[in-house]
Amino acid sequence: MVDIEVARSDLSTVIDKKDDAFLGQNIKGMMMTLIARWNAEMDEARAETEFADVRPADIRVFAQLRGRTVKLSTIHREMGFSRQAAQQAVERLTGHGMITVQSDPQSKRDKLVSITPKGHRWRTIAAEQIRRIETEIGEAIGSDGKESLRRHLITLTGNT
Structure with a gap:
């Protein structure tokens, strides 16, 4: 058991030295940092609305x-x-009046989730926040850079 611990320790030291700069500035990590910051800003904006008591994780669903x-x-x-976690979030959002759930006429097992008028009110607030974020991006990398980023993200996500 001790030999395994020594090997793990040696391995992590080698990886840390070799990849320190990469790990500090990898695209995934930087995107996660930005998403966390933007989510926190949106949560703060939501705190002043009728949606203040909706869980942040449910808002992301x-x-x-x-x-x-x-x-x-x-x-x-x-x-x-997991299906269970999604179902629980959907139930809470239904309880908040933001969505409705109906049986899928094409499937006995699945449910269709739709946005209610109250949910559309949140979408309007969220759209304002997203526009502010996109303005921030444009100010940082320019309008052409922002649109280039959008095109690349569309390609990467397969949302062509």
Whole structure:
């Protein structure tokens, strides 16, 4: 057991020295930092609205709808949540009056999730916050850089 600990210790030291700069500035990590910052700013803006008592994680599930009527299975698959976790978030959002859930006429097992008028009010608030974030991005990298970033993200996400 001691030999394994020594090997793990040696391995982590080698990796840290070799990849320190890479790990400090990797794209994934920097994107996660930005997303966390922007989510916190959106949570702060939400705190002053009728949506203040909605859980931040549930707001992110709601955001995944992107205005669409979608199957519950799509929500959990796109977000990487378990079906149970997605179902619980959907139940809480339904309780807040932000979405409705109906049986899918094409499937006995799946449910269709749709946005209510109250949910659309949140979308309007969120759109204002997202525009502010995109303005911040444009100020940092210029309008052409922002649109180039958008095109690259579309390519990377497969949302062509």
